Each structure stands twice: as C-alpha cells, then as structure tokens.
C-alpha cells in the first residue's frame with residue numbers, strides 16, 4: 001500500500017483555520033471502502049488485557065545515556081481486539097512492538113503477555129514464549145525461500161517441537177485463501193500471497209497475540225485491503241488479538257483502537273477510527289510536516 005506521507009495536503013500543524021484542501025483520493029471511501037463496522041467488541045464482555053505495559057522506557061545507547069525511544073509508556077491492549085499503533089517516524093512504534101513482544105528488553109518498566117511478566121523470563125524462556133504464544137507478521141514476509149508454503153506454515157510447530165498435523169496445515173492453507181498452492185515456494189507467489197503464508201504461519205500455533213510490523217507496507221492498495229480483511233477476520237471470527245504498527249491511516253481504520261505515539265509517549269487513543277480522523281490526528285501530531 002502506498003504511504004499517504006508523500007500526498008498529504010496538510011503538512012504540519014499551523015495556527016488558525018486551514019483552507020479546505022478538497023477530497024483526498026486515497027481516503028475516498030468509494031476508492032477504498034470502509035471495513036466492517038467496529039461493533040464486535042461492544043457485544044463481548046470485557047476481556048483481560050492480552051498485552052500490558054507499565055511505565056516502560058527503552059533507551060538505546062551506552063549505560064542508558066542515549067536515545068529515549070520509549071519514555072514511560074503504560075497501556076493495556078484488550079484481548080480479542082485489533083489495535084493499530086501509529087505515530088511520526090522515530091516516535092517509538094517498532095520499539096514498543098519489540099518490547100511488548102519480547103523481541104527486545106525494556107530499559108525500565110514492565111511488560112506482560114497475558115499474566116506473564118516478560119522481565120521475569122530468561123532468554124530461553126522468552127524464546128519459548130514467543131514460539132508458543134506470539135505470532136509475527138513483517139513487512140518483508142520473512143518466509144524461508146527453500147521451503148514450500150506447507151513447510152513454511154509448519155515451521156513454528158517444528159521449532160516448538162510440536163506435532164505437525166497435515167490436516168491442520170491444509171485447513172490453515174485454505175483459511176488464508178491459498179488452497180491449491182500448498183506445494184508452491186515463496187518465489188512462485190505474489191506479494192499478497194506470500195503475506196497470506198506469513199499470516200498462516202503466525203496463526204498455526206494458535207497464538208494469544210499476533211504482532212504486525214507494517215504488514216501491508218510492501219503491498220499495493222487492493223492487496224493490502226485483502227490482507228487487512230484477513231487480519232480483521234482473525235479478530236472478529238477467530239477471537240485473536242492483533243497489534244499492528246502502520247503508517248497508513250486506511251490500514252489503521254481496520255482496527256478497533258488506534259494508539260498514537262509521539263516522542264516515545266502515548267499521545268492519544270482513538271476508538272472506532274476512520275481513515276479521515278486518523279489522518280487528521282496524525283497531521284496534528286506533525287507526522288507529515
């Protein structure tokens with residue numbers, strides 16, 4: 001999906017009323033229809049947080065003297081919801097994702113997946129937790145080129161020493177819309193199909209949380225919408241929790257909640273987002289100045 005950064009007609013905050021810039025083609029609902037209504041959470045009883053951060057800081061550099069990428073972030077992400085994380089470049093989105101997912105250690109503060117505090121875990125325990133309870137989807141797909149679709153999807157089960165049931169893999173292949181392509185290798189698939197494999201691989205262990213770092217960043221608009229719909233289906237139909245970093249307001253509009261980061265802090269939180277409201281909030285954060 002092309003970033004909206006280069007086409008934003010409202011560069012940076014400015015004093016006084018803004019002139020009407022006319023419609024943004026990338027936010028035109030006919031061009032890019034809105035996702036399903038954000039109503040499914042309202043029908044459910046409140047769930048315990050799937051991910052929780054308490055006063056988390058992450059400072060890069062020697063002896064904590066360097067860049068403060070996260071600066072006292074506290075948030076609870078509900079289970080069974082779709083949360084997008086947005087913010088200007090360098091605001092700490094990836095760092096937040098990495099700390100929350102146990103790919104990086106916070107400098108101070110505490111992070112939980114469910115009831116498990118990550119700071120209490122050894123490296124081996126953290127690796128085991130990631131394999132069993134977390135799925136990842138990246139912008140660059142990160143598939144193993146030599147392995148078929150089926151074997152890529154089965155990989156997390158093999159790494160965790162779990163049984164690989166052929167029927168389960170085939171069901172997963174079908175669920176992500178790749179029936180008939182199970183024996184293909186990644187190079188024989190389109191970008192969107194490769195991301196479907198990556199999502200199936202993330203889902204195969206039935207993880208508590210799927211973290212996505214710009215999962216649609218390398219895809220065209222139509223394919224991105226298909227992938228976002230698939231992720232949303234994981235939440236609405238599968239009861240999964242998805243946390244996704246994105247730069248794209250339209251992608252964020254597929255989420256139930258958007259967290260906005262600025263300078264390593266949570267600057268705002270929006271429920272039932274629309275692309276227009278998200279774009280407006282990002283503009284006011286100075287994201288596209």
Ligand SMILES: Nc1ncnc2c1ncn2[C@@H]1O[C@H](COP(=O)(O)OP(=O)(O)OP(=O)(O)O)[C@@H](O)[C@H]1O
Pocket residue numbers: 060061067068069087088089090091092093094095096
């Ligand atoms: N390994 C690292 N070493 C030093 N500084 C880092 C490291 N990783 C990130 N940073 C710095 O931490 C800050 C936050 O980076 P981060 O990648 O989390 O931001 P981001 O919001 O994801 O940015 P982008 O949207 O550009 O991907 C930035 O100033 C970045 O330069």
